Amino acid sequence: MSIGFTKDGHVARVTLDNPKALNAISPAMDDELLAAWTEIDADPDIWVAVLDATPGKAFCAGADVSGGTDRDGRMALGGGLTGVGGPRYVLRKPLIAAVHGYVIGGGFELAMCADVIVAADDAQFFIPEVKAGIIGESGILHRAVRRLPHHVAMGMILTGDRLPVTKAEQYGLVNEVVPVDELAATADRWAAKIMACAPLAVQAAKDAALRGLDMSLEQALGTRYEPIEAYAGTKDQLEGLAAFAEKRKPVWTGR
Known part of the structure; x- marks a missing residue:
């Protein structure tokens, strides 16, 4: 086993x-x-x-x-x-x-x-x-x-x-x-x-959604979530913006 x-x-x-x-x-x-x-x-x-x-x-x-x-x-x-x-x-x-x-x-x-x-x-x-x-x-x-x-x-x-x-x-x-x-x-x-979605964004979304369950809606809306903040400026965030501007599918790296 x-x-x-x-x-x-x-x-x-x-x-x-x-x-x-x-x-x-x-x-x-x-x-x-x-x-x-x-x-x-x-x-x-x-x-x-x-x-x-x-x-x-x-x-x-x-x-x-x-x-x-x-x-x-x-x-x-x-x-x-x-x-x-x-x-x-x-x-x-x-x-x-x-x-x-x-x-x-x-x-x-x-x-x-x-x-x-x-x-x-x-x-x-x-x-x-x-x-x-x-x-x-x-x-x-x-x-x-x-x-x-x-x-x-x-x-x-x-x-x-x-x-x-x-x-x-x-x-x-x-x-x-x-x-x-x-x-x-x-x-x-x-x-x-x-x-098909940006992996770091997926992980940040999961973290925020689950942490917010233990809070009131007002607390959840007013909380800063570290993984979301850490996602700013990553290669994948920049790739997402570039792919949108260039009207193509993004190529994610998880970085």
């Missing part, structure tokens, strides 16, 4: 690979995920990341506790992305989650950490804790009530009922639903759409 990590041009692909446990995330996988996120952020030639999982019944069943529940307090689930169980890691680069099958508990939460979610038409989302008679870290609850209509989220939380992908699309939880065999290509298409 491990993760896959590959680079193809400006795209990094991170793959959960623990199919015998429904791609649940072990502490060792958490270590590898944190290393992957850190490398993605540190490499200026990576502009977009895609998170997917080995084909099978599930995208991810959350934390793999088959070897015990002690995670040594090393980091949060998902290499830090969820902020549950340890320090939260906020990825600077845009992240696309490509989900299929069962998207359960912490796996559901990990998917919600992405900026874009594309889903196979067999995807089903679960918050199963109360049905199993357990409740622990509550990150999934806080994210669900922020990502879904209130009564839809509370219905899932209080009953453990599943949310089929058709409803997830209707409620705006996912960006697109496609047949299973088109999932990877759809994630790549979304990555290409993002890469």
Whole structure:
């Protein structure tokens, strides 16, 4: 059990690979995920990341506790992305989650950490804790009530009922639903759409949008965002202005 990590041009692909446990995330996988996120952020030639999982019944069943529940307090689930169980890691680069099958508990939460979610038409989302008679870290609850209509989220939380992908699309939880065999290509298409934009501007926009969520509208409007200010005078900003004046497509460098 491990993760896959590959680079193809400006795209990094991170793959959960623990199919015998429904791609649940072990502490060792958490270590590898944190290393992957850190490398993605540190490499200026990576502009977009895609998170997917080995084909099978599930995208991810959350934390793999088959070897015990002690995670040594090393980091949060998902290499830090969820902020549950340890320090939260906020990825600077845009992240696309490509989900299929069962998207359960912490796996559901990990998917919600992405900026874009594309889903196979067999995807089903679960918050199963109360049905199993357990409740622990509550990150999934806080994210669900922020990502879904209130009564839809509370219905899932209080009953453990599943949310089929058709409803997830209707409620705006996912960006697109496609047949299973088109999932990877759809994630790549979304990555290409993002890469058509200036990468540093994309990262600055993500930073401002997410930071502003924790503020009132007035505070968000009055805040200065360092990545936006740092973008001024970059090669890509100048390239964007030149391409507009010359009526051509810009050629971005991420610098």
